[in-house]
Amino acid sequence: MAVVEKERKSMWSKSDAINLLILISIASLLGVYLISTAVLISKDGVFYIERAQQFPSNPVGIIKAHPPGYPFLIFIAHKFAGLFSNSSSAQSWIYSAQSITLLCRLLALTALYFIGKILVGSRKSFWAVFILIILPYPARFGSDVLRDWPYILFLGAGFLSLLLGAKQSKWWMFGVTGLVAGFGHIVRPECVQLVIYGVLWLLIILFRPRCNMSRTKALCGLLALLAIFSICAFPYVKIRGRVLPAQLEEMLDFPRRVQPDKPAADSFDYSNNIYKAGSILGNTVKAIGELFKEVSENLMYFFMPVLLIGLYIRFQKKRLLTEPEGFFEVVFLLFNILMLILLHFDRGYISGRHCLALVILLAFYLPGGLEVLAALLEKKHPLNKQKESKPAGIRLNWFWILVFTGTVICLPKLLTPLRIEKQAYRAAAQWIKENSNSEDVVLSPDHRINFYAERKMGEFSGGDIPNDVKYIVKKFKRQEEVLSYGSKISRRFSLLKQWQSKKTVIAVYGLVN
Numbered sequence: 165m166a167v168v169e170k171e172r173k174s175m176w177s178k179s180d181a182i183n184l185l186i187l188i189s190i191a192s193l194l195g196v197y198l199i200s201t202a203v204l205i206s207k208d209g210v211f212y213i214e215r216a217q218q219f220p221s222n223p224v225g226i227i228k229a230h231p232p233g234y235p236f237l238i239f240i241a242h243k244f245a246g247l248f249s250n251s252s253s254a255q256s257w258i259y260s261a262q263s264i265t266l267l268c269r270l271l272a273l274t275a276l277y278f279i280g281k282i283l284v285g286s287r288k289s290f291w292a293v294f295i296l297i298i299l300p301y302p303a304r305f306g307s308d309v310l311r312d313w314p315y316i317l318f319l320g321a322g323f324l325s326l327l328l329g330a331k332q333s334k335w336w337m338f339g340v341t342g343l344v345a346g347f348g349h350i351v352r353p354e355c356v357q358l359v360i361y362g363v364l365w366l367l368i369i370l371f372r373p374r375c376n377m378s379r380t381k382a383l384c385g386l387l388a389l390l391a392i393f394s395i396c397a398f399p400y401v402k403i404r405g406r407v408l409p410a411q412l413e414e415m416l417d418f419p420r421r422v423q424p425d426k427p428a429a430d431s432f433d434y435s436n437n438i439y440k441a442g443s444i445l446g447n448t449v450k451a452i453g454e455l456f457k458e459v460s461e462n463l464m465y466f467f468m469p470v471l472l473i474g475l476y477i478r479f480q481k482k483r484l485l486t487e488p489e490g491f492f493e494v495v496f497l498l499f500n501i502l503m504l505i506l507l508h509f510d511r512g513y514i515s516g517r518h519c520l521a522l523v524i525l526l527a528f529y530l531p532g533g534l535e536v537l538a539a540l541l542e543k544k545h546p547l548n549k550q551k552e553s554k555p556a557g558i559r560l561n562w563f564w565i566l567v568f569t570g571t572v573i574c575l576p577k578l579l580t581p582l583r584i585e586k587q588a589y590r591a592a593a594q595w596i597k598e599n600s601n602s603e604d605v606v607l608s609p610d611h612r613i614n615f616y617a618e619r620k621m622g623e624f625s626g627g628d629i630p631n632d633v634k635y636i637v638k639k640f641k642r643q644e645e646v647l648s649y650g651s652k653i654s655r656r657f658s659l660l661k662q663w664q665s666k667k668t669v670i671a672v673y674g675l676v677n
Contacts, residue, residue: 177286179286180277180278180281180286183277183286183289183290184274184277186290187273187277187290187293187294187297188270188273188274190294190297190298191269191270191273191297191303191306192266192270194297194298194303194307194578195266195269195270195303195306195307196266197579198303198304198306198307198581198582199259199262199263199266199307201581201582202262202307202308202581202582202583203581203582203583203584203586203587203590204582204583204586204589204590204612204616205258205261205262205308205309205582205583205612206308206309206310207610207611207612208309208310209258209261209308209309209310210309210611210612210615212234212235212238212261212309212310212311213235213238213254213257213258213261213309213615214615215229215230215232215235216235216236216238216239216242216257216261217239217257219232219235219236219239220239224403227400227403227404228403228404228405231349231350231351231352231353232350232400233311233314233347233348233350233351233352234311234314234351236350237264237268237314237351238257238260238261238264238309240264241260241261241263241264242256242257242260242261244260245259245260245263253618254615254616254618255616258309261309262307262308262309264314265306265307265308265309265310265311265313265314266306266307266313268306268313268314268316268317269306269307269313269316269317271317272313272316272317272320272321273293273296273297275317275320275321275323275324276293276296276316276320276524277289277290277293278324279320279323279324279327279528280292280293280528282324282327282328282331282489283327283489283493283528284528284529284531284532287531288528288531288532289528291530291531291534291567292527292528292529292530292531293527294567295467295527295530295531295567295570296524296527298570298571298574298575298578299462299463299464299467299523299527299574299578300464300574300577300578300580301461301462301516301520302462302520302523302524303578304578304582305517305520307582308582310517311351311352312517312520314351315348315351315352315354315355315521316520316521316524318344318345318347318348318351318355319348319354319355319357319358319521320524321344322340322341322344322345322348322355322358323358323361323492323496325337325338325340325341325344326338326341326358326361326362326365326492327488327489327492329341329362329385330365330377330488330491330492331488331489333376333377333381335377335381335382335384335385335388336384336385336388337385338362338366338385338386338388338389339385339388339389339391339392341358341359341362341389341393342359342362342388342389342390342391342392342393342394342396343392343393343396344358345358345359345393345396346392346393346394346395346396346397347396349393349396349397349400350397350400354503354521357496357499357500357503359389359390359393360495360499361492361495361496361499362385362386362389363386363389363390364495365488365491365492366382366383366385366386366389367386368491369381369382370382370383370386447508447509448505450508451504451505451508451509451514452505454508454513454514455501455504455505455508455514455519455522458514458515458516458518458519459471459519459522459523459526461516462516462519462520462523463523463526464570464573464574464577466569466570466573467530467570469533469537470530470533470534470537470566471526471529471530471533472533473532473533473536473537474529474530474531474532474533474534474536475526475529475533477529477532477533477536478493478529478532493525496525497522497525500519500521500522500525501522504518504519504522534563534566534567535563537562537566538561538562538563538565538566539562541562541566542562547561547562585661585666585668586612586668587661588659588660588661588668588669588670589610589612589613589616589670590616591659591661591670592608592613592617592637592657592659592670592672593612593613593614593615593616593617594616594617595656595657595672596613596617596619596635596637596672597616597617597618597619599656599657600617600619600634600635601634602618602619603620604619604620604634604635605619605620605621605622605630605632605633605634605635606619606620606621606622606633606634606635606636606637607621607622607629607630607633607635607636607637608621608636608637609637609638609639613637619635629652629653629675633675634674634675635656635672635673635674635675636653636672636673636674636675637670637671637672637673638670638671638672638673639668639669639670640669640670640671641667641669642667642669643658643660643669645669646671647671647673652675653673653674653675654673654674655671655672655673656672656673656674657671657672658670658671658672659671
């Protein structure tokens with residue numbers, strides 16, 4: 165325990181440099197591999213790239229429509245890539261977007277390592293970040309065109325500054341948190357949680373000084389946090405004309421959305437209120453169940469029992485909330501779990517991307533759980549009965565075996581190319597790009613086909629084919645299926661692709677002149 169405390173006081177050492185070099189190297193190799201083998205980017209990715217393309221001509225419109233932070237990063241990355249190549253193709257935008265996402269992931273992992281060093285010590289932090297690197301879903305998010313890792317970068321950097329400010333009694337670090345949260349707010353509004361955590365801690369210090377931080381320092385920290393965040397966030401809020409995003413306002417209005425109001429009655433309707441309470445309770449239970457499932461899936465199920473052991477060990481610690489790191493851990497967990505429950509009320513589901521921030525914090529409890537599990541296994545099934553006869557370097561260790569087993573479980577999914585099941589979409593886009601004119605309009609079941617083909621998306625709601633449409637892309641389940649529009653169209657291209665047990669037939673039809 166004394167060793168961990170000593171490590172926490174020293175934020176940088178030679179061993180940290182070695183640990184980070186190993187971790188960043190592994191994450192970089194995996195990230196480049198996933199980028200180079202990706203078949204298709206996410207649907208959201210097309211949305212972000214199109215916003216980035218429109219940024220120079222309509223910055224105010226982009227800011228009003230959606231948080232502009234991530235599209236702006238893509239725009240900057242593409243500008244930088246333009247120093248070495250003049251290409252403005254869809255593929256150049258895709259690579260620029262994937263590269264900036266990967267860079268944010270690598271920087272975020274650096275911040276996360278030091279957060280882990282404060283929370284659990286450098287050794288456990290190394291293994292926590294290593295496990296986080298090999299987990300397939302977080303890794304794939306970091307090589308796709310998604311804003312999750314840019315958001316984690318700001319969230320992690322702000323959380324680290326909170327921990328340093330609270331543990332080292334440096335009030336100005338709370339100003340750094342306000343700065344990071346202000347810029348992170350334009351990537352994802354959830355970065356505001358950093359301000360909430362800082363305000364809560366500093367208010368506690370104002371009433372009950374601790375950790376060698378006086379009331380004067382706490383007040384200065386509070387003013388710096390709120391002032392700098394407000395200065396950074398004000399231009400964005402002013403342009404948008406609202407403080408909270410529309411989606412967040414809807415989430416916070418969940419009680420009204422759970423059950424439609426019944427017609428007004430003269431007397432208080434106990435049955436209606438009981439029904440609403442039961443509905444809220446039922447939806448909460450569903451949300452918790454969905455959250456547990458998504459976290460388990462992110463941890464590839466193998467690490468879930470390990471996490472439960474690690475959580476039990478961590479929260480057995482006495483006076484956890486009196487320490488800065490314990491306080492911020494607890495409020496982070498509670499806040500993010502609450503937000504995910506509200507999200508489930510609003511949308512009816514929770515995805516793996518939604519709970520990424522929660523999974524990242526929970527990863528710091530995995531090494532502790534692995535150590536306990538390894539000790540239990542060693543007690544029941546000792547691997548080194550004659551330790552004195554074996555050199556220390558080749559002794560078997562249950563901890564290593566468990567980490568190796570988890571890595572082997574993760575590798576098949578981790579090394580599977582992004583959206584390999586969508587190969588037919590990519591092939592159809594390539595055929596259209598090579599066999600049509602740049603001004604041709606294409607109807608397709610997925611906007612990504614048009615984006616990769618660099619062709620305008622047509623609008624079609626049934627009935628006759630619009631006059632400006634030249635090609636129609638159709639998805640079938642069987643090869644023999646056809647699109648019936650009489651003699652108006654003919655099949656120009658067809659491809660059957662199978663991934664595991666799923667078959668996809670993509671056909672491209674051209675209009676007959």
